Amino acid sequence: MGPPGAGKGTQAKRLVEAFGMVHLSSGDIFRAEKAGGSDLGRKLAEYMGAGQLVPDDIVVKVMANAITKADADAGLLLDGFPRTVPQGEALDEQLDQAGKPLDGVVVITCDDEAIVQRITGRRSCPVCGRIYHVAFLPPKEEGLCDDHPEAELTQRADDREDVVRDRLAAYYRQTEPVIAYYRDRGEVNVVEVDGSGTPNEVTATLRDAVARMG
Numbered sequence: 756m757g758p759p760g761a762g763k764g765t766q767a768k769r770l771v772e773a774f775g776m777v778h779l780s781s782g783d784i785f786r787a788e789k790a791g792g793s794d795l796g797r798k799l800a801e802y803m804g805a806g807q808l809v810p811d812d813i814v815v816k817v818m819a820n821a822i823t824k825a826d827a828d829a830g831l832l833l834d835g836f837p838r839t840v841p842q843g844e845a846l847d848e849q850l851d852q853a854g855k856p857l858d859g860v861v862v863i864t865c866d867d868e869a870i871v872q873r874i875t876g877r878r879s880c881p882v883c884g885r886i887y888h889v890a891f892l893p894p895k896e897e898g899l900c901d902d903h904p905e906a907e908l909t910q911r912a913d914d915r916e917d918v919v920r921d922r923l924a925a926y927y928r929q930t931e932p933v934i935a936y937y938r939d940r941g942e943v944n945v946v947e948v949d950g951s952g953t954p955n956e957v958t959a960t961l962r963d964a965v966a967r968m969g
């Protein structure tokens with residue numbers, strides 16, 4: 756968990772390489788649906804483009820399906836889901852029914868102005884999804900993915916400053932309460948990691964935190 760731009764996607768990709776779990780990002784799943792041009796994709800685009808959360812009934816259905824389909828013997832790393840308390844309750848119910856425990860919740864923190872800088876400079880590879888930043892994590896060759904030099908990096912439609920501010924407001928109003936939801940339950944290990952260091956510093960702290968979760 757963490758506000759938009761805190762580094763969830765960047766760090767999730769590194770954790771998956773280190774620990775071998777399956778990475779399920781709700782944002783990536785929704786963007787793929789949007790790109791496919793389905794009716795659902797068009798509906799998702801309305802909310803995402805406005806910096807608002809997608810309604811819970813849609814999110815829960817799409818994510819429950821993705822979790823069921825994931826081949827996750829080595830575990831699942833959920834990125835961007837759950838983002839509201841009702842989503843957390845739906846996830847708990849699904850995990851209970853599947854007999855799978857929630858090992859822990861990691862929250863990456865970062866202050867608002869750094870987030871705006873990070874998000875407005877973000878670029879990603881349309882082939883592999885690798886995330887760059889024009890200043891903080893630039894590719895070797897400007898505008899091109901290191902692993903797919905034939906692919907020009909793209910900017911997300913919701914990465915404009917005005918939309919970022921709306922996404923931040925949605926985070927504080929609707930998603931922060933999910934952290935309290937898990938803390939109040941007591942049995943879930945909730946770890947806060949400072950996301951303001953360099954990407955490698957954050958990775959080192961996160962790897963320790965995740966290793967301790969078993």
Ligand code: AP5
Binds near residue numbers: 763
């Ligand atoms: P989603 O795709 O989940 O976006 P988000 O939560 O807003 O998070 P981001 O992907 O923007 O940021 P990140 O934390 O992954 O940062 P990143 O690693 O890329 O959701 C998009 C939309 O989909 C939502 O607004 C909503 O509409 C909808 N949605 C998704 N899930 C939903 C749900 N469950 N319920 C309802 N609606 C949902 O890093 C950002 C940039 O910073 C990059 O350029 C990176 O290179 C750079 N960077 C990363 N780490 C560092 C560092 N340590 N130092 C300097 N730069 C860094």
